[in-house]
Amino acid sequence: MALQPSLRPLLIAGKLDAPHTLDVFLDYVCPFSGKLSVTIDKIVKPWVEAGGRYEGKIKIIFRNQVQPWHGASTFTHEAGLAVARVTPNKFWPFSLRLLQRQGEYYDIPTSTLTPVQIREKLASLYAETDVTSDQVEAFRDLLRNKSTPNGGVSVTDELKYTIKFSRQNGVHVSPSVLWDGLLANEISSSWGETEWAQFLQQKVAV
Template sequence: MALQPSLSPLIVAGNGNAPHTLEVYLDFVCPYSAKMSRTIDSVITPLISSGGKYDCKVKVIFRPQIQPWHASSMLTHEAALAALRASPDQFWTFSRLLFDHQEEFFDRQCLNLTIQQIRDKLTDLASQVLSPGKVDEFRDLLTMKGTPNGGIPVTDDLKYNLKIARHNSIHVSPTALWNGLVASEVSSSWAEKEWNEFFASKI
């Protein structure tokens, strides 16, 4: 449940001071993760937000889960972390946009594209939700600087999230943790009924 302060926008739903934590490991090019991201917005958030049945009792942390067998997974997660840095209040909006456009970054669609071309596509997508000045910052955060093999400005954030996933032995997406322990019963196919039952049994 640890979360370094600079990554606090990874709390995507609920009250940040809520006593219970639901962590959800999602990959931007995983169809089941996209389904779960929609559930966070349509089902979980109304239940745990102001006026909801579990108001102030649960917060949701989105955990980037890079799946290396998808060639563009790392690049999409870099882009999300760049959006987090450039415009923290638009992080989840951009993340949802990535999920909604994930097919554009599937293996076949990116087969003949260079890394730079994919980053350019991601920047075009970011321009739909970020202001022009923030888009420039976003683009800069995806630009190689320094040593030939030193990565980009958000590489350290990427490493942090990779280490968290490895530390918790997370292998598949989506994976949910409740108060730090894997909740293997959670499914991306759950609707309001199942989430109500889950929260009722845990809180």
Template sequence: MALPPKFKGQRLVFNEAGSEPLHTVEVYLDYVCPFSAKMFNTIQTSLAPAIRANSTLASKVQFIFRSQVQPWHPSSTLVHEASVAVLRLSPDRFWDFSAALFRDQKSYFDVSVVNETRNQTYRRLAQLGAESAGVDADELYRLLEIPTTPADDGSLNVGNAVTNDLKVLIKMARLVSVHVSPTVIFDGVVANDISSGWTVDQWIEWLNKNTA
């Protein structure tokens, strides 16, 4: 599936020459899912450097982070909204902010957020964005904040400044019937054999085989 230009920060490419890779790995991840964190950490810390060091593989494959909001984790919406806000303010720092969200994910688990308001959680996320992605915390918070008074037309369900972007990301996941995280899609087909527990060697072996 194509990636809208406004979400370009979700793409991870390894070929500095700029040629379009032949193959695409889409990883559907949820910031409050421990298994998603495990897969993301392997991709970012081990797999990405290994691919960059392999010129043949680097020219063949790209990764796309796909936001997988899971409503049984209520804070999932909030953390993904924060990532969308960072995409808007500083798309080149999206993966850095995602890494920070996964490192700090327990701070957004149910027990960690149940006694704070939605806007209080947004405040913490805005500060994390400033610390990890270099964005202005107040500017990030303004994109996330929910008004405390009705809109001029009396509307109470107004969302925030990134609600419409998040809707697009959720629609994209639903179009390919992704239900849980992590899910990996390779060239448009779900790759059920890929596990969150895979090592970098398993990833490289699989990619070499499937991009040959």
């Protein structure tokens, strides 16, 4: 699947020229996305990386799946995209940390916070991923509203791209997974090693 150059950090495992693509659409404040992210990280990702059984055969791409009915969803995805811009190698570690701490960004905990306060909370979370103070400030700067009243922030264009990508591919819920460009509705957040092993064995000729 296509991946514009500025979003290369969203390639979380494998090489860009791998013949098979696993697109994983996750929302940072979706509990089921949180569950699937752990499985992807602990089970599937090692199979795709150097020395794994599917090295050179599969790439895994994180796809931002904004769920606007959750008030903080947009802010969390902006944060992920800002991390991808400032420290590309920290995108997946930050994403995992955010998915593990997602309860702090649920509707009720954020209901009394302003957008500025939510973004500052996300900056504090980013600071926990072994980055410098300058990088944290660069992150904050990307999430500051532009000078025009309705201009968004510096990663708004990337956010628009990810939303349009989901829409044109008919992705409506999180988590969703595409295998080689087609929705794989059989994949569940409850899958473990056995189910993933069977799925990939059927799809990939080792």
